[in-house]
Amino acid sequence: xxxxxxxxxxxxxxxxxxxxxxxxxxxxxxxxxxxxxxxxxxxxxxxxxxxxxxxxxxxxxxxxxxxxxxxxxxxxxxxxxxxxxxxxxxxxxxxxxxxxxxxxxxxx
Amino acid sequence: xxxxxxxxxxxxxxxxxxxxxxxxxxxxxxxxxxxxxxxxxxxxxxxxxxxxxxxxxxxxxxxxxxxxxxxxxxxxxxxxxxxxxxxxxxxxxxxxxxxxxxxxxxxxxxxxx
Numbered sequence: 001x002x003x004x005x006x007x008x009x010x011x012x013x014x015x016x017x018x019x020x021x022x023x024x025x026x027x028x029x030x031x032x033x034x035x036x037x038x039x040x041x042x043x044x045x046x047x048x049x050x051x052x053x054x055x056x057x058x059x060x061x062x063x064x065x066x067x068x069x070x071x072x073x074x075x076x077x078x079x080x081x082x083x084x085x086x087x088x089x090x091x092x093x094x095x096x097x098x099x100x101x102x103x104x105x106x107x108x
Numbered sequence: 109x110x111x112x113x114x115x116x117x118x119x120x121x122x123x124x125x126x127x128x129x130x131x132x133x134x135x136x137x138x139x140x141x142x143x144x145x146x147x148x149x150x151x152x153x154x155x156x157x158x159x160x161x162x163x164x165x166x167x168x169x170x171x172x173x174x175x176x177x178x179x180x181x182x183x184x185x186x187x188x189x190x191x192x193x194x195x196x197x198x199x200x201x202x203x204x205x206x207x208x209x210x211x212x213x214x215x216x217x218x219x220x221x
Contacts, residue, residue, distance in 0.1 A: 009148060034208040044151075044198065044212040051207060086150060090208055094139055094158055095166075100150035 002027050002091045006099035013077050014107050021072040021102050023061075023087030032090040033070040035061055036098070039083045047072075047085070057081070077106045110135045112213035114199050119218050121186075121193075129184045129216045131199035139202035140182040141210065144168060144195045151198065157182055186218060194220045 003026040013019055025031055035047040048056045050063045050070060061072045070087060087099040112133045121127045133140065142154040153166030157176040171190025176182055186193045197216045203209040 006150075032208055036210075043214055044200075044210075046209045049208045088208070094156060094202070096141070096153065096208075096210065098143075098151035100148060 002089065002097055004087050004089045004097050004099035006085075006087055006102050008102045009100070010103045010105065012105045012107060015079055016076050019072075019074045019077045019081065019104065019106075021085050021087075021104065023070045023072065023099060025068050025070060025087075025089050027068075027089060027091055029091065031063070031065075031070075033061075033063060034088045034090070035059070035070075035072050036086045036088055037083050038086070044086070077104075079106045079108060082106045112199055112201060112211060114197075114213035114216045117214070117216060119216060121218065121220055123220055124188045126185055126187050127193075127218065129186065129197055129199075129218070131182045131184065131213060132180055133182075133199075133201050133211075134180060135201055135203075135211060136179070137201035137204065137211070138179070140176070141200040141202070142166075142172075142174065142182070142184045143198045143200065145198055145215070146195050154184065154197075193218055 005024045033050045037047040038044040059074045063070050084101050084103050086101045089097045115130045139158050141156045143151040145151050152168050154172050155174045157163035160179050163176050173185045199213040200210040
């Protein structure tokens with residue numbers, strides 16, 4: 001079965017602390033994985049894609065095929081990082097599968 | 109400015125009534141999507157359309173219907189057959205030549221009284 005699992009509904013960290021948002025996937029093929037973010041009162045938008053191996057707003061995510069994970073990390077959290085984060089898997093060209101999301105709260 | 113416009117933003121309906129949510133895009137994107145967003149359940153795919161006059165059921169299509177008569181428009185009808193229609197509905201389009209990128213609208217919140 002094709003599935004994306006985000007085990008934490010809510011993650012609270014203090015400003016300046018490291019952040020790791022967990023994402024595990026289930027897919028038999030070669031996965032395409034992404035992180036989307038939804039800030040308060042804004043549209044859901046793409047944050048980063050695994051194939052780019054990029055760092056966006058200080059966030060990085062590494063695909064670990066052995067552990068079937070794609071965790072999102074940031075070394076030092078900022079208050080403006082508070083948002084809802086969704087991990088997404090694309091098993092085919094057009095179908096997107098989203099996880100249940102993790103709400104990140106960065107405390108001052 | 110290019111984008112996706114969803115209307116209405118808020119909608120109330122009585123049980124047993126059908127309601128249609130509008131989604132219009134001026135991005136010239138071919139593929140469009142409808143997702144339902146519920147707390148704790150994330151985004152679940154209702155329908156998607158790759159091109160005009162073509163659409164496919166997603167994971168939770170029961171009780172919903174769509175049409176794609178024009179490239180710019182992908183309306184979603186929530187029928188009385190949908191058992192639990194109160195939710196936040198998101199429309200999106202696929203950004204061409206940008207792997208994995210969907211452009212989302214601001215959403216429509218439907219409340220059934």
